[in-house]
Amino acid sequence: MIMYWVAAAVLGIIHLQALLTNIPWKVPIYVTCMLVIGTAYFFNKKSIICISVLGGKWNVLLFGLQLLLLLFYFSIKPSWIYLVPLIVFIGIESIRLGCARKLAALNQENQQFKEQTAHFSETFRIVRSERHDFLKHASAIHFMLENGKNNEAKAYLDELVDGYEETNLSIKGERGTVAGILNQMYRQAKAAGITMVYDFDLPLSTLPLADKHMVTLLGNLLANSIEACEDWQTEHKQEALITLQFYKRSGLFLLICKNNSLPIPTPILDALFQTYGKTTKRNGHEGLGTKMIHDIVSEHHGFLDFVYKEQEFTVKIKFPAIQ
Template sequence: MKSFLVYWGLVSMLGIVHVHALLKLSSWEIPIYISCLLVIVIMYFFYKKTFIQVSNLGIRMNGLLLVMQLLLLPIYIIIKPSFIYLIPFLLFIVIEIVRQEHTKKVAELLEEAKRFEEERAHFNETFRVVRSERHDFLKHVSAIHFMLEKEQNREAKAYLDDLVDGYKETNLSIKGEKGMVAGILHQMYRRAQEAGISVVYDLDLPLSTLPLSDKEIVTLIGNLLSNSLDACVEWQNEHNEQALLSLQFYKRSGLYLLICKNHSNPIPTSILDSLFETFGKTTKTGEHEGLGTKLIHDVIKEHHGFLDFVYKEEEFTVKIKIPAIR
């Protein structure tokens, strides 16, 4: 937060110098407070519309860009007011554009690295669960066989019901799925159960059949389910009721359709208007960067898909259509 405030403060001061120098080209004597007011309005607009985390670039890169911007200022001292003043002003803007583009790229890479570590942990956990269940399967069969021999039918049925419930949880996530996709589905399912959220996977065919790379499928499903779970948790805390999350997937007329529904607290219209289009927009409270929704949008756009979403009666629904073309 400190670096964030320092950044906007420095940019504002540099902007005032450049704008005031340009205003000197006019025939009127314009006081500096006019330049300050103009820059403050512009900075406030970009503060609301621009996603930037300067700390991601590190001190060295930010320091280099700042030095480059400071080296532009002596031009205003050496040269008398003329249209040459446009050159340092435009260079100042170009440097800021470079800073923002690099910041976004670094933020994406950091998020991707974080997701990769989470996905690897999910995959390892799913693999461990499957191995554990396979290892214990014969023991369970022997236990049930012993109960039946002793004519303990009620106990055997209860034991079998409990066993099937456990296998059902794993099977919901892994049937027909590739390893990484199964891992993310299984982890999200367990995370929902631990939070007391009712979750339903209604998949006509494996998500792994989507015409996307494994990495893109995990990015899409991981962010979609993670955002939905966070919204359900906040809704539960607000209403003291069990939230519901459902994920549907099927294929119709050459299109893959993915529908995710979840309970959600009211979402401000200002956020809904550009939720899946820009960085920094998030429905969550607390310190969240709003990267997930933009990553979902980028994956769908890359494959010429369609995304629609609606919030109605405390339910948020995302509908995604992706052409069945590889």
């Protein structure tokens, strides 16, 4: 990434300095350097740069095209036509960054979909296993009751119901992909010592979203909540809580996710769900998830709002109830 910024800055300085030779007074090279470096710093802070996803071949090809533009200055005397190679240089760079960003988002979405397919398979396996063992459990309880071991039967039944309830919370009335991700996130939260509560008036599958969009939306929303809760638990040494609510009111589907969270820096909070590269997550994350949530909500003519207050982060999403 350092090499990218160095190469882009050097080319930018050459193009801008050549263009500035057309003005009546001489502009010092250090002024041009400051302008280009300042612009690069601004874009670096504003958005995520992920050109590595394009691969070395395409990056070298694009840089080669940009180097060829320098021949323009050797074949034509200084004039305002020097603006052409500068515009082309900026255009090539915009294409590079735009394609890299879209490809990175597609890669992440594809990876999430593969993971959720695996989760769906695991949920299906769990349901089959529970159904297969049901008669065995019933026989064991019947035996205990026949032999007067009522307390043992009650304890056994309570343990059994807890396990079934965990699965039932996630799968009742849901499509396979939705059931898979809800079940997986419930188990992931439980393994981390986090309380996960699903409060649905109707199945989430009622939402008019394609499976891949449901996977991306729920996956990013709940994964972010779990990670925020893990950090909060580490700091406060208390059990964190995640609540996912879903209901329909006045022609709108409302999806509300609440979770405990450590304080979020204001610059990140202001840009959250709006731009790439803004994330509250640990090192190694690129902030693509929140922007993908925003894009899905916008694509389906929904409305997204969020608020952080008193150690709790709340995301409220509204979708038109279009059947």
